[in-house]
Amino acid sequence: MPGGGRLSELVTRQSERVFFTWTAQKKAAPLEIIGGEGARFETADGAWWWDLGSTTWNANLGHGHPAMRAALTEAASRGLVAGPAAVFPDKARAGELLAEVSPPGLSKSFLCLSGAEANENAIKIARLVTGRSKVVSRTRSYHGATLAALSISGDPRREPFEPGYPGVVRMTDPYCYRCSFGLASDTCQRECAQDLERALLEAGPETVAAVIVEGVTGANGVFPAPPGYFTRLRELCDRYGVLLIADEVLSGFGRTGKWFAVDHEPVVPDLLTCAKGLTGGYAPGGAVVVHERIARHFDEEVLLCGLTAYAHPLTCTAIRAAIGTYRADNLIERAAQLGQWLGGRLASLLQRPCVGDVRGLGLLWAVELVRPGTREPLDATGVYNALKKRRVYTHRRDNMIYLAPPLVIGQEQLDEVVGLLEQALDEGTA
Ligand SMILES: Cc1ncc(COP(=O)(O)O)c(C=O)c1O
Structure with a gap:
């Protein structure tokens, strides 16, 4: 997922000499992260992103944790x-x-x-x-x-x-x-x-x-x-x-x-x-x-x-x-509690004809997209791009959008991100 804007001189220099993974190099999506705090990170173009994918599903402790x-x-x-x-x-x-x-x-x-x-x-x-x-x-x-x-x-x-x-x-x-x-x-x-x-x-x-x-x-x-x-x-x-x-x-x-x-x-x-x-x-x-x-x-x-x-x-x-x-930081119990709340919040997405299934546990969820009125998969690229536009970083596969935020995220923050997901669903499946 690119950081957006013009490629910096550093991205150009690095791309010459170091491979990006799982991609043709010309199609790579560089992400120049310069810092972060909690559930968000900052890219070199000055943008702050919600890390709804915990980077590579690994940033459970969030960014910049002082300990x-x-x-x-x-x-x-x-x-x-x-x-x-x-x-x-x-x-x-x-x-x-x-x-x-x-x-x-x-x-x-x-x-x-x-x-x-x-x-x-x-x-x-x-x-x-x-x-x-x-x-x-x-x-x-x-x-x-x-x-x-x-x-x-x-x-x-x-x-x-x-x-x-x-x-x-x-x-x-x-x-x-x-x-x-x-x-x-x-x-x-x-x-x-x-x-x-x-x-x-x-x-x-x-x-x-x-x-x-x-x-x-x-x-x-x-x-x-x-x-x-x-x-x-x-x-x-x-x-x-x-x-x-x-x-x-x-x-x-x-x-x-x-x-x-x-x-x-x-x-x-x-x-x-x-x-x-x-x-x-x-x-x-x-x-x-x-x-x-x-x-x-x-x-x-x-x-x-x-x-x-x-x-x-x-x-x-x-x-x-x-x-x-x-x-x-009591993060395990916190993830369980937040997960309960998130499950309830995401269940409302099932009212949308393009959402076939919402499933998960704790802070690991998937929203599965379908063609309205069917179970036929609906490619998630539109929603993914709409999330990106809103500076929400996440993972996807075929017709699925994943939610796996750092466990340090707050409920209000998560509510805000789910709001952005709702907007992205409107825009990306229209
Ligand atoms: C379930 C599971 N097992 C193993 C791996 C491989 O881990 P790594 O990329 O650290 O080698 C991953 C990575 O995404 C994973 O999701």
Whole structure:
């Protein structure tokens, strides 16, 4: 999404030498952010934008948070050089805090730099522990841009890289608005969760190491799992000796009003991956938090995983400070409360003939556009451009507009942004 106005000399200079991601370079939309505060950021042309997408779904703590600035300034001034075997206080504390906020029994962390790396390592760990290699993932899902993570993803971005990781088996999605079983909520028996059993039996359960699912599907549509969904997955994983990996890269750290989206059910995954909100975007960071059983496995067995910048000092400080900030600012509870209010506010959009569905949890929502009077998708570009004109930065996919503001946003601010979305819907679907 461009910052608007003329391209600055800096944009021109940088574009010559550094790639933009996921785009033909001539079509890139540079964003020259020079600062920000809370739920808004400022671009070099002097415009202030509402960050309705939390930048890359990672700015859960908002922009310019004083506690993050102070912690990272202090850590950088120590000038510690990264080394995987290093021992230092923020590394120990990051591990302790992750164990405290994760579902019970998840006790030890592998610390890396991104969500893709977290998923790559979770799958390697699952393979080492089970001695099996296949992975079940959902038809609509995103697990990262590295080769294995992308081939496990159910995302159009995977296709140019086929064939990828061998032995990926797909199961269906909890996409209730377009239920693959044609069911309504009163007849649903969680067939989409039960579909895991079909996938396992087709693959041969004794060959499957893990099933990986997002806590709430993010970029591929925002599908909060219906109640009982994760419980069914857990039962099936236990029945067939398959490990359950919860990818909480996008849905973790308060995004859905709990520390992790799986916390909405009394379900404990075997491995939980996280990134994004883990450091709030203030430093690169990712983690695989594993169950005590898995941690113990590697007391004797070699953990064949690692990276040069493993548990980097700045990453560890950012994790320690971010978790401290979620707690100090009460952001998880706040996201739950604001989410309740936002759900009510957005429900009124359903009166519009171009809005087919509104769904979400906490501060993660999707508005799905349809041709009036039908369920046929209506491309969201018009609404997206109308939002951009109003200086609202957000994410979209096909016929969906997403809302994922920083958890620090205030209710009045959110009300103002939803007002701008209403204007954009008027203009962008006219
Ligand atoms: C659910 C999920 N998993 C993994 C990733 C990959 O994270 P990263 O871009 O930090 O590698 C993303 C990124 O958007 C994601 O949404």
